[in-house]
Amino acid sequence: MTNRRRPLQHRDPWENLASDExxxxxxxxxxxxxxxxxxxxxxxxxxxxxxxxxxxxxxxxxxxxxxxxxxxxxxxxxxxxxxxxxxxxxxxxxxxxxxxxxxxxxxxxxxxxxxxxxxxxxxxxxRGGRLGGLSVEEQRGLVGELAFLRVLVSDLGSETAIEAWTGPSGSSKDFELIGSCVEVKTRRAAAKPFIAISSEDQLADVEGSRLFLRVINVASAVLPEGQSLHDHVGMTAKLFEQNGSVFEAWEEALYSTGYDPENTYDDRRWLLGAAADYEVVGSFPRIPLPLLPGIEGVRYSVSLEACEPYKLEGDLIEAIRKGLENE
Incomplete structure (x- = not known):
């Protein structure tokens, strides 16, 4: 049988190769x-x-x-x-x-x-990606961030939206805009009413900016219904295709999250549920800064019931718009 994949034997494939060969x-x-x-x-x-x-x-x-x-x-x-x-x-x-x-x-x-x-x-x-794929909770978090990113594109435009998505680049906040920052958290609707805070900086004040917390219910199941992580990525990518430089920024941010299009994510479906918005201000339930000397790498949980007094009155996007207009 002929070996169709037998390579030509060259120690260097380009050795003595002329420009017209x-x-x-x-x-x-x-x-x-x-x-x-x-x-x-x-x-x-x-x-x-x-x-x-x-x-x-x-x-x-x-x-x-x-x-x-x-x-x-x-x-x-x-x-x-x-x-x-x-x-x-x-x-x-x-x-x-x-x-x-x-x-x-x-x-x-x-x-x-x-x-x-x-x-x-x-x-x-x-660019520093990994082969192992995202964990289930990492997928849930990315689905939530993509959902909010699509809202920003719809209301503020693709260029403003992708510039605001700073979480993948290592920022302590998921989204940073002029006059406001937004931290996006996801949770299972049936889970205990808490959200996980992964660092002491996530809910820290930002000088000159209002800080908002969006909590999204995101359900998942190994079912044929709903949309896979690849589907969520695909529908978001379409919003950036009209502008080459914006699309490059989108790809750079996306791959920085650890997402790999060749990983198998098709079996699990992600269903977006209700979202609630809060303003992180004053005595909002969080660990205050600065931390005492010798304490670092703080992770903690926040009760959503304790967040209720800080529920945002009005629309989050309108609050963001005001921050942009006042600058």
Whole structure:
């Protein structure tokens, strides 16, 4: 039986490769993947296509890597290129992984889709992502943040909304806007009426800003009904597609949460329930700062019943608008 995936034997795939040459990755590969030399002798990988995709997919931006679509003899090509020659070994590993994913495609369109998806996964991993996937509670938290992010896009616009989503970048608050900050917490509707506070800074005052707490009931079940985490991510992503720089900021924030599109999240469904808003002010139930010397890494729970006197009167978005207008 012919080994369709037998690679050509080259210690370096780009060794002695001229700029007008293309060296096939697999002798009898299903699809047209080639090693190529780009401008300035840049090592590259090409998937030859019959034509450009009708809708050009969003391409990840990777440090020291070039990802693009280019004209090619007889059509066009999806191309990866390495800007930093000292990273050639890891680049070869990336390329072979992308080719392996693409070779599983039934046709060239499927091969391109798989190659792009694998490239996006490398983007996620190289930005510090993880392979293990998000825990159930981490998924619940992300679903809640995405729900509020969609509200901000609808009311304040995509650019303001994505700039406000600061939690993934390590901020103590999930959302920061001019004049206001919002911490989003999720809970199971049937759970005990408490929310978990994971650091001493989460409910700390921010000078010059009002601090709000949104608590969302988010139910989950291994059922065919409802929406998976991938569904929640997909519907949110559509809100940022019209602006390239905003979409890049969205992807950067999303992948910083630990989300990986190749992890299996399809079995669990997430159902959004009622939300309640509170203003964290004055004697709101929280651990006061500064902490005593020697105390750090504080985690605690807050009773929702104790939060009732601080329930926000009026609409949270209107309160946020006032903060923006008063600046």
């Amino acid at each position: 293309a060296r096939r990755v697999y002798e009898e590969g299903r699809h047209d993947f080639f090693w190529i030399a780009l401008e300035d002798n840049m090592p590259g990988l090409m998937l030859r296509l019959a034509s450009m995709p009708q809708l050009t997919p969003r391409l990840p931006k990777l440090k020291n890597l070039m990802v693009s679509f280019r004209p090619a003899i007889g059509g066009s090509a999806f191309v990866l290129g390495l800007k930093e020659r000292s990273q050639v070994e890891i680049f070869e590993t990336l390329c072979r992984d992308v080719v392996a994913a693409g070779e599983a495609g039934n046709d060239v369109e499927d091969a391109l889709s798989r190659a792009l998806q694998r490239t996006h996964r490398w983007h996620h991993l190289l």
